[in-house]
Amino acid sequence: MRVPYVNLGLQHEKDRAELLEKVGELLDSGMFILGQEVYQFEETFAKIAGTKYAVGVANGTDSLMLSMQALGICVGDEVITVSHSYLASASSVALIGANPVLIDVDDNFNMDASKLEDAITAKTKAIIVVHLTGRPADMDSIMSIANKHNIPVIEDAAQAVGATYKGKPVGGFGVFGSFSLHPLKNLAAAGDAGVITTDSEKHYNWLLKARNHGLKSRDELEFFSINSRLDALQAAILNIKVRRLDEWNERRREIADRYINELSSVVRVPAYSMDFSPVFHAFVIQTDKRDELASYLAEHEIDSKVHYPIAIHQQEGASRSIMHDLTNTEYIVKTILSIPVYPELTDSQVDFIIKTIKTFFNDK
Numbered sequence: 001m002r003v004p005y006v007n008l009g010l011q012h013e014k015d016r017a018e019l020l021e022k023v024g025e026l027l028d029s030g031m032f033i034l035g036q037e038v039y040q041f042e043e044t045f046a047k048i049a050g051t052k053y054a055v056g057v058a059n060g061t062d063s064l065m066l067s068m069q070a071l072g073i074c075v076g077d078e079v080i081t082v083s084h085s086y087l088a089s090a091s092s093v094a095l096i097g098a099n100p101v102l103i104d105v106d107d108n109f110n111m112d113a114s115k116l117e118d119a120i121t122a123k124t125k126a127i128i129v130v131h132l133t134g135r136p137a138d139m140d141s142i143m144s145i146a147n148k149h150n151i152p153v154i155e156d157a158a159q160a161v162g163a164t165y166k167g168k169p170v171g172g173f174g175v176f177g178s179f180s181l182h183p184l185k186n187l188a189a190a191g192d193a194g195v196i197t198t199d200s201e202k203h204y205n206w207l208l209k210a211r212n213h214g215l216k217s218r219d220e221l222e223f224f225s226i227n228s229r230l231d232a233l234q235a236a237i238l239n240i241k242v243r244r245l246d247e248w249n250e251r252r253r254e255i256a257d258r259y260i261n262e263l264s265s266v267v268r269v270p271a272y273s274m275d276f277s278p279v280f281h282a283f284v285i286q287t288d289k290r291d292e293l294a295s296y297l298a299e300h301e302i303d304s305k306v307h308y309p310i311a312i313h314q315q316e317g318a319s320r321s322i323m324h325d326l327t328n329t330e331y332i333v334k335t336i337l338s339i340p341v342y343p344e345l346t347d348s349q350v351d352f353i354i355k356t357i358k359t360f361f362n363d364k
């Protein structure tokens with residue numbers, strides 16, 4: 001039985017006719033930039049994050065950069081984030097001329113709040129908290145330290161759309177929530193897309209201009225900015241797909257529950273409770289036999305991946321970063337393995353994955 005790591009085509013099966021009809025409608029209308037589909041999606045998305053506003057942008061990296069620019073962060077400033085994340089959590093900081101300050105993660109792969117205060121300096125202008133793998137970070141501790149030092153928090157919730165922390169959706173804790181809607185994410189466009197959430201009317205109004213060259217009207221420029229608009233075509237597709245987000249996240253949790261129950265005797269599995277209600281963008285197991293297990297799974301036609309095999313501070317291109325102790329990050333990258341967890345996995349594929357992993361360890 002072949003089990004691919006993802007199967008993006010399958011997620012459109014049930015809505016295929018409606019999606020194709022909508023694309024046809026848009027092609028006929030010629031409404032490609034912003035417009036009703038984008039505004040409708042923004043309204044829906046703000047409800048998902050529990051915020052007053054949402055602004056559609058071109059991708060999740062722009063959403064991080066624009067959030068920092070809205071806070072006036074620029075050359076020489078410091079932004080604290082983690083080294084165990086997708087590179088954009090840090091590259092977005094460097095791209096606006098600031099310095100990423102990289103701190104360690106805890107055993108749940110998220111920012112270790114106990115390491116945060118030591119990294120704060122007079123130059124710290126924001127904290128980017130990543131909800132990696134769809135699991136909310138320790139927001140109580142992080143927000144209390146951030147509030148004590150009066151430092152704004154940006155949530156990099158690219159992998160966590162729909163996740164909740166103590167009943168409250170991620171994306172609504174910080175000044176900004178930053179989401180990617182890249183094809184591999186839990187809510188995925190048919191290409192690149194992103195969205196920023198906020199409760200601040202001032203920031204919302206600034207972002208509407210900032211994503212559109214800094215224009216305050218068709219012909220009047222308020223400030224120079226990039227073009228980072230969400231395409232109407234992507235918004236239209238997202239407006240249809242978003243209806244299935246809860247169903248998809250629920251199925252991810254169902255599969256994760258089986259992995260947790262059936263694999264915890266042989267590998268370390270993610271801890272989870274209703275306080276940290278994750279959406280399992282990835283299901284990451286941990287074992288000292290990671291490479292052997294990955295090869296064994298490949299021999300049995302089960303795809304797995306490592307998210308991420310090289311921490312950001314270990315990347316050649318991350319030379320501007322300021323690094324703190326990253327011992328746990330360096331251990332984690334050598335022991336983690338992501339196994340398939342998408343909604344379209346069949347029960348028999350899940351059975352096969354569990355059986356194959358157990359056989360690997362029992363034969364050792």
Ligand SMILES: Cc1ncc(COP(=O)(O)O)c(C=O)c1O
Binds near residue numbers: 181
């Ligand atoms: C944690 C995290 N942050 C930021 C991004 C960047 O998003 P995008 O690829 O849409 O620019 C991603 C996407 O891969 C991500 O996983």
